[in-house]
Amino acid sequence: MGFRFVVEPWTAAAPKRRAALSLCTALAAAGVLGSLVFALAGVAPGAAWLAMARGALGSAYSLSEILVKAAPLTLTGLAVALCCRINLWNIGAEGQFVFGAIASCAVGLFAPAWCPPHLLLPLALAAGAAGGAAWALGPALLKARLGVSEILTTLLLNYVAVLFMEHLYFGPWRDPEGMGFPGTAELPDFVWLPTFGDTRMHWGLPLALVLALALWWLLARTRWGFRARVLGESPKAAAYAGFRAVRITVTALCLSGALAGLAGAGELLGVQHHLQDGLATGLGFTGIIVAFLARLNVLAVPFAALLLGGMLVGADQLQTDLRLPGTAILALQAALLFGALLGEFLAGKRVRVVRTGKREDRHGA
Amino acid sequence: MALSVDLANLALLGQIAVNSSTAVLLASLGEIVTERSGVLNLGLEGMLLLGALAGFAVGAATGDPAAALGAAAFAGALAALAHGFFAITLGANQVLSGLALSLLGAGLTGVLGRDLLGAPGLVLAAIPLPRLSAIPVLGPALFNQPPLTYLALALAPLLWWVLGRTRLGLLIRACGENAGAAYASGVPVRMVRYGCTCFGGALCGLGGAFLSLSYTPGWKEGMSAGQGWIAIAMVIFALWKPLRALFGSLLFGALIAAQFLMQTAGVQWAPVWLLRAMPYLLTIIVLTLVHASPRLRRRSGPPANLGRFFRPEG
Numbered sequence: 001m002g003f004r005f006v007v008e009p010w011t012a013a014a015p016k017r018r019a020a021l022s023l024c025t026a027l028a029a030a031g032v033l034g035s036l037v038f039a040l041a042g043v044a045p046g047a048a049w050l051a052m053a054r055g056a057l058g059s060a061y062s063l064s065e066i067l068v069k070a071a072p073l074t075l076t077g078l079a080v081a082l083c084c085r086i087n088l089w090n091i092g093a094e095g096q097f098v099f100g101a102i103a104s105c106a107v108g109l110f111a112p113a114w115c116p117p118h119l120l121l122p123l124a125l126a127a128g129a130a131g132g133a134a135w136a137l138g139p140a141l142l143k144a145r146l147g148v149s150e151i152l153t154t155l156l157l158n159y160v161a162v163l164f165m166e167h168l169y170f171g172p173w174r175d176p177e178g179m180g181f182p183g184t185a186e187l188p189d190f191v192w193l194p195t196f197g198d199t200r201m202h203w204g205l206p207l208a209l210v211l212a213l214a215l216w217w218l219l220a221r222t223r224w225g226f227r228a229r230v231l232g233e234s235p236k237a238a239a240y241a242g243f244r245a246v247r248i249t250v251t252a253l254c255l256s257g258a259l260a261g262l263a264g265a266g267e268l269l270g271v272q273h274h275l276q277d278g279l280a281t282g283l284g285f286t287g288i289i290v291a292f293l294a295r296l297n298v299l300a301v302p303f304a305a306l307l308l309g310g311m312l313v314g315a316d317q318l319q320t321d322l323r324l325p326g327t328a329i330l331a332l333q334a335a336l337l338f339g340a341l342l343g344e345f346l347a348g349k350r351v352r353v354v355r356t357g358k359r360e361d362r363h364g365a
Numbered sequence: 366m367a368l369s370v371d372l373a374n375l376a377l378l379g380q381i382a383v384n385s386s387t388a389v390l391l392a393s394l395g396e397i398v399t400e401r402s403g404v405l406n407l408g409l410e411g412m413l414l415l416g417a418l419a420g421f422a423v424g425a426a427t428g429d430p431a432a433a434l435g436a437a438a439f440a441g442a443l444a445a446l447a448h449g450f451f452a453i454t455l456g457a458n459q460v461l462s463g464l465a466l467s468l469l470g471a472g473l474t475g476v477l478g479r480d481l482l483g484a485p486g487l488v489l490a491a492i493p494l495p496r497l498s499a500i501p502v503l504g505p506a507l508f509n510q511p512p513l514t515y516l517a518l519a520l521a522p523l524l525w526w527v528l529g530r531t532r533l534g535l536l537i538r539a540c541g542e543n544a545g546a547a548y549a550s551g552v553p554v555r556m557v558r559y560g561c562t563c564f565g566g567a568l569c570g571l572g573g574a575f576l577s578l579s580y581t582p583g584w585k586e587g588m589s590a591g592q593g594w595i596a597i598a599m600v601i602f603a604l605w606k607p608l609r610a611l612f613g614s615l616l617f618g619a620l621i622a623a624q625f626l627m628q629t630a631g632v633q634w635a636p637v638w639l640l641r642a643m644p645y646l647l648t649i650i651v652l653t654l655v656h657a658s659p660r661l662r663r664r665s666g667p668p669a670n671l672g673r674f675f676r677p678e679g
Binding site: 037040041089091138142146147148149151152153155156157159160163164166167171285288292324325326327328329330331332333334335337338340341342344345 | 407447451455456457458460461462464465466468469471472473474475476477479586590591594595597598601636637638641642645646648649652653656657
């Protein structure tokens, strides 16, 4: 007598239960895959996970660092989620993040003296959003007008944005008094985002949370949101209803770029204060994982950002304790993404154990 | 701006152009086979890196070219198999699965290759073919190249023949165009798709090995530098045809060669950052031109069932 596993569709599962199930599967699969990566790297998985937990949750400072990372991740996660809700892929949040940082840095560095200082911070943030939106405009127009794959255009522009930023801080914007260190001069402190107490937590996080609510409202409660959702669910229905697909596509991608640009501006004005190496560390790309872990639900995005932020902070400890390179986090993120895909598959299914053997055969015959 | 373009210069230029096109050509040929069978694999960037590291590591350990290339192809095929499991068996979102594969390649190679950075290893140098390489200009360009470049150049017409002129090619295309009809007429759709996906991964792995064994010998983190993504764009430019991929890749190589020539001649017609960004920007421009040209669009589009999950029962 033997057993056989049968995977069958499970339509009766409630949506909330399915969401929970898919998240648990994602985390479990990520744990297994991540352990495999650690083992391949010659590190005991248990020790690695412990180091990560200690690094992320070990002190009040590390907890605050998670929130520092959660701010940009919420914004880039929202950027990706917004696009995916209408079947667009913004793989270029990284480039838009960089361009947002460049634009806000320009405001901080080159604002004329007559400009009132207290206006500069809002101006720099607005410039960041505008920079991100501008970087997304090209792919948006190409997609909407000609149908050029936005996956490829947004992704390829990431490389261009990073090269341009390096050009700026190695070249024309380099601080002449920087002792040969590549990077711009420190921005004047009146364009810094205020921080909370002694931590590096800055006002970017509350801003991101407000924007998450605003985006939820936009998608769920406004006419534009309705049209965008119809377009995402069924382009044919949208065309039949006379919605302008081109305009909705361009608006959505630019809005998405603006969110990612704002994330870059926040990282520059709130944390780094220089345009320098180490600003573009994949926070834009990680937004993709944040969005899909939140199952494209914008109100769940901040929680997913918290989780990914914890992973990022914990991964720093892997570098110091176990001398693993910084790219280890990419492998863990891949594990999480594969896990999320597996979770999505299993959430709509249930596994039943079926007995196979002589007795059943007789029944069958 | 006095550029001396004599024969020797032209030969060198041609040699660099063909050489620089190899990785993109191998990766895009593999992706053409994969996509023709109906599977979209966006993980080329990751598979290039995995192939580059596997080829370099095994080459450095054994000194055996065959083992190194075998390891690279195996690594690429194994990664593609993972994508295939998610795409073909689970019916997961193929874009996301491909992105995850790209991330995995970058992360895993960074971790596993940390002790190999800058280490010496096996080098697969150019092998001039007797007689043929003595032909002026064309000789050095086409017949004084590393082995993987010969392989890539030979594979393009071979795959054109297989895909377009053989029964196997017909089966592959049937799976990509109309999986339901193919299945109904007895084609094991999922087996064919698995096979094509793994074949594509193996070619991509070899493309990676070319980078670490011939193009810039040695292992460097992230050494594929976006060539996997350029190869995906190349598939669209090539309208899913192997010979057009050969043409497009040579064009890409010529761009790299021109850039090299300008640099050595001291001609600076654009800022350095823009020159370095040129491959990415030109890829976008070329994609735009392909989409804007009604003639090209009429000629051939993507396989009708590209990226669509096929469930045999339904």
